[in-house]
Amino acid sequence: MLKITDAEFIKGATRQSGYPSLGVSEFAFFGRSNAGKSSLINMLLNRKSLVKTGSRPGMTRQINFFLVNKSFCLADLPGYGYAQRSQAENEAFDRMLAEYVSTRETLKIIFLLMDVRREPKEAELNTVAYFEGLGKKVVLIGTKADKLGTNDIAKTVRSWRTFFGDSDRQILVSSATKKNGRNDILALIAGELK
Helix, strand or coil: CCCCCCEEEEEEECCHHHCCCCCCEEEEEEEECCCCHHHHHHHHCCCCCCCCCCCCCCCCCCEEEEEECCCEEEEECCCECCCCCCHHHHHHHHHHHHHHHHHCCCEEEEEEEEECCCCCCHHHHHHHHHHHHCCCEEEEEEECHHHCCHHHHHHHHHHHHHHCCCCCCCEEECECCCCECHHHHHHHHHHHHC
């Protein structure tokens, strides 16, 4: 089991020239605004507030990099689908994301977070196809699992596999408040570090 002994915020950046050169494997967390990215990263790192969580969606405007155990990096990507962004902001956001995913050679897994109570839409389908088209491994995480019962979660996982057209697709479920899914996510990260 991967033990978290140390975690620190390195920097935030909006373009490749600002990304830190850490020379370690990187794991990115992406999802709609308010999907629970920051809360999940804090839960993984056993920290209450290393990653700032906003009271309203759309707070993260840059890619925030965190060095963990001096041996790997977590990247908190801005949430998408935030209604109060202008068209220009959305285009800048898309460019930033495309540049990050297509140029970050140390990026091992993109964890795509979705609220387990919500149905995925075409945006999620296109996002997965885009990332995988760039040769990146995508793992789906259903967040806020404490809001549903076991049977509903199992039904959601089956429905998501059908929606994404992959009966073998790895889908994890987590709850930041109950710390569910933490070991599964850390085990996937550990597997990439060997």
